[in-house]
Amino acid sequence: MFRKLRELLLKHIQGNVVIYFIVILFFVVGISSGAFTVKALSDQHKGELISYMQNFFQVLNQSTFDAFSVLKQSLVNNLQTGILTWILGVTIIGIPLILLIIVIRGFIIGFTVGFLIEQMGIKGFLFCVFAILPQNLFIIPGIIIIAVIAVSFSVMLIKSKLNKNYQVDMVRQFVLYSTIVAAVFLVILLGSFIEAYITPIFMRFISQYM
Structure with missing residues (x-):
């Protein structure tokens, strides 16, 4: 079963490699923009964010x-x-x-990680590793896969509109599209459980040294 799933995943990636490249590129652009925005913050805004983080750790x-x-x-x-x-x-x-959604998700992560590392150095890096990374190992790939599948389906719709010779069973493709998205949601659900029940354990431990 796992072998078949791996083969299907590899086939999916190979068939959508260009779309994966574009989506991941936009995600990286979002991360970079978030990280650079940290540099552009005024000292006053940085001070407010630091105060908020300190209150968060205390609570x-x-x-x-x-x-x-x-x-x-x-x-x-x-x-x-x-x-x-x-x-x-x-x-x-x-x-x-x-x-745009992918860019925004990347921006949020880039800004958060960039701010923590800039202000707290190695402590901020460790906090990112233990408090931000675990759940996002599942959530971000899940969102990227959904974005790729959505873009692929949208491209198929455009082809069907522009090319009358492009014949495809839209109902069947929509059901397949929705089924795959629902399956990927299970991966995101796992990430949410990690964020709620596992990550806080790490956060409490790390916050004692912040």
């Missing part, structure tokens, strides 16, 4: 952590992104907006 160490609330919020945020991307995939004009 994290003193209060009881509501993992279920974190899980709900993570699911809402990530499912909104995934569902919006899925909807945009069935529109002809959805491709630019899908890429």
Whole structure:
């Protein structure tokens, strides 16, 4: 079973290698933009963010952590992104907006990581490794895969409109498209569980040394 899944995944990547390159490129652009934005912040804004982070670490160490609330919020945020991307995939004009979503997700990560490392050095790097990386090992690939599939489906729609000789069963393709997106959501769900129930353990430990 796992061998078949691996073969299907490799076939999918090979068939969409150009789209993967474009989506990942936009994600990297978002990360770079977020990191450079940190450099452009005024000292006042940096001071406000540092104060917010210090308060966050204090609350994290003193209060009881509501993992279920974190899980709900993570699911809402990530499912909104995934569902919006899925909807945009069935529109002809959805491709630019899908890429914009990818840029924004990259920007958020780039800004957060860039700020933590700039202000806290090795401590900030360790916090990123243990508090940001674990869940995003599942969430970000999931969102990228959904974006690639959505762009691919949108391209197929454009071809069918422009080329009358391009024959495809749209209903069957839509069902397949939606099924794959739903399966990828399970990967994102795993990332949300990690963010809610595993990452906080690391965050509490690391925050003691921040």
